[in-house]
Amino acid sequence: MRIDLHTHSTASDGTDTPAELVRNAAAAGLDVVALTDHDTTRGYAEAIAALPEGLTLVTGAELSCRLDGVSLHMLAYLFDPEEPAFAAERELVRDDRVPRARGMVEKLRALGVPVTWEQVARIAGDGSVGRPHVAEALVELGVVPDVSGAFTPEWLADGGRAHVEKHELDPFEAIRLVKAAGGVTVFAHPLAVKRGQCVPESAIARLAAAGLDGIEVDHMDHDEPTRARLRGMAGELGLLATGSSDYHGSRKTVGLGDFTTDPEIYGEITRRATGAFPVPGAGGLR
Template sequence: MRIDLHTHSTASDGTDTPAELVRAAAAAGLDVVALTDHDTTRGHAEAIAALDGLPRELTLVTGAELSCRVDGVSMHMLAYLFDPEEPELLRERELVRDDRVPRAKAVIAKLNGLGVPVTWEQVSRIAGNGSVGRPHIASALVELGVVPTVSDAFTEDWLADGGRAYVEKHETDPFEAIRLVKAAGGVTVFAHPAAVKRGRTVPEAVIAKLAAAGLDGLETDHMDHDAETRDRLRGLAGDLGLLVTGSSDYHGSRKTCLLGEYTTDPEVYGEITRRATGAFPVPGAGGLGAA
């Protein structure tokens, strides 16, 4: 059983539509895929509708990747199987999303000040209907020939936390995020907690406090973690009683990671579904559209 619990669509900063992502997940041989766009559940309905047209069975886990900040350090919290209409969590997600456009325009202004001729029209075109974010601006820098890849834009020279063109946005306190997700019946996993290439990371002492506050797991097997880091995180998770997950963090053609590049153990997936009360995985019938 192959399970990928972290992917993105055009509802945020991926390049596949939700339906395309679901079809790609089936083609990649996945049995379970989670759609976890940044601070939005807008792609869920389209992804669910696409399940019945697949040539093989695929189960969809609904979720989101929440933008958080603690002690000045940005972090991402994967939230699974929560009630998307729960008022408090919905209100907080909207606050984060509403701040994305003014933040993007402020980043563009900084880039212009650095001599980069990026425009809001260019970034808006790249974002399409998705929630605009730094990856869209990074794609614009690639189009302009400023950097060779999206990843190369996330350095101190450009868009990384504290970089020359970095601008803060509204981000949720992770302790509050855990409370909100749990109140909505969901499960929380700290995404790529040791991705040092992205900037400062959250200290292990803070992760321990998050675990005490109800954090469910750590995303350990991820492209931004080397083997030594994965082993360290696995040990930390064991010490703190946290679940260990693995995921691709797939963004379509925007990043080099592939669907199913890293996966989650079926027993861990089963525990996530047992803990969730806000929503349930959506199974696809498989084969109905394959004639």
């Protein structure tokens, strides 16, 4: 059984539509895929309607959080998307994305980069606009060679010359909100140092004590020693250890199913969830 619990569609910053994503997941030989767009559930209906027979969809989201000045991402699975308190908080985060992206465009123009808001909006399309869309604009203009090249202190990395802060959840509050909505929480790529500053390992222990369910261990931004360290930490703290591609379509080199989650861990996630249930494929006929 092949299970990938972290993917993105055009509902946020991926390049596959939700329908394309589930079809591509089935073609990649996956049995289970989670749709975890940034701070939104907008892709659910399209993904479910196109879900191929033999593929199960786990509904989720990747939540933007900040702890002691450090950005982090929290994966939330199988929560009730209509639960009002959690829905209102996701809306606050989403609403801040446009002014934030506009602010980054303004900073880049002040640095002499001829990027425009119209260009970024075209790249984002119907998705929730974010840094990857601004990064792709820099690639189009030849300022950087690829999207990863834009996430540096020179450009869009946290604290970078064109970086703009955004509204982000406190991760302890995120855990509380997800739990109240019947969901399960997993700290995404917690030691991905190539992305920028990470929270200390002591913070992961505090989050575990507050009800965090798991940590994402097998991820493209964790080298082998880091994965071993995280696996040991998961054992010590009683956390579930997951593996996922963090697929973004053509925006990243990683493919669907390049990293996967053990079926027993997946089973435990579904057992803990009470807000929603995995959706079995019906041949895309819904």
